[in-house]
Amino acid sequence: MNKNILLLIGFGVVLMVILWIAPSTPPATAVKPMEQPTQTENITLPQILTEVKKNIPPYQSIFLETEQAKVDKATNKADSLLYNRVLLQYCKDSLHNFILGSYYLKNVALLENSEKNLTFAAQLILDSMMISGQPAVQNWLASSAKELFERSLQLNGSRDSSKIGLAACYIFGNLSNNPMIGILPLKEIVKNNPDNVYAQMILGLGGRKSGQYDKAIERFNIIVTNHPDNLEATVNLAECYELKGDKTTAIKWYETFKSKISNPAIITEVDNRIEALKK
Secondary structure, eight states, X not given: OOTHHHHHHSTTHHHHIIIIXXXXXXXXXXXXXXXXXXXXXXXXXXXXXXXXXXXXXXXXXXXXXXXXHHHHHOOSHHHHHHXXXXXXHHIIIIIOOHHHHHHHHHHHHHHHOOHHHHHHHHHXXXXXHHHOOOHHXXXXXXXXXXXXXXXXXXXXXXXXXXXXXXXXXXXXXXXXXXXXXXXXXXXXXXXXXXXXXXXXXXXXXXXXXXXXXXXXXXXXXXXXXXXXXXXXXXXXXXXXXXXXXXXXXXXXXXXXXXXXXXXXXXXXXXXXXXXXXXX
């Protein structure tokens, strides 16, 4: 199924779209996706700036360079926070570039150092990571979100949502060769609270990502049993059954999903998927 469905229903991405993809005024020029580097660990601010400047007018490049120089020369927290905020706002309102904006979003959150702002910025960056199709960019965004979640947990170590977000960074951001670093904290959370939808969802998506469709289905079933209107779990059930080759059950869940939505474009897409499975 086309990933646009998941963009509409998953992990607060709607918020990210409102803030970055759908600005009040259209961009002066289209911004192409950042090219994927050959090594994930080589992504740096200069590289991101270079990629961004390939697709923007010279006057915007000059503004970026001028304001970044102010950030680099800032000698106190107040000035650093001010200049990073200016660049964050510029990325949002003029460049509409979330990748570069994530850099300044992280800087602002770290400088403000409040649990609320750290968590908000971390979740926004994590949401973007979850829908990125570029492994190198995913890794870079995951590292940024991880740093913010860890700082947030230093301020409030009891917040499960931050623990789950941190686990998601490991599972989906390729931060470690050991997937259990992310999985074990999630299992502990659902052991204590089986109805934690966020944790169950991340475990389900992690199972799907690793090809463990039966385990993923188990997690998504837990969600839809207690929350039958959860669209993301429903569509993931359909897709997992499709991926494991159970067309009959996949069609059942696609039909269930379709019955709960009203968007004509998505309904057409689901109908096409169902027809393809019937062949």
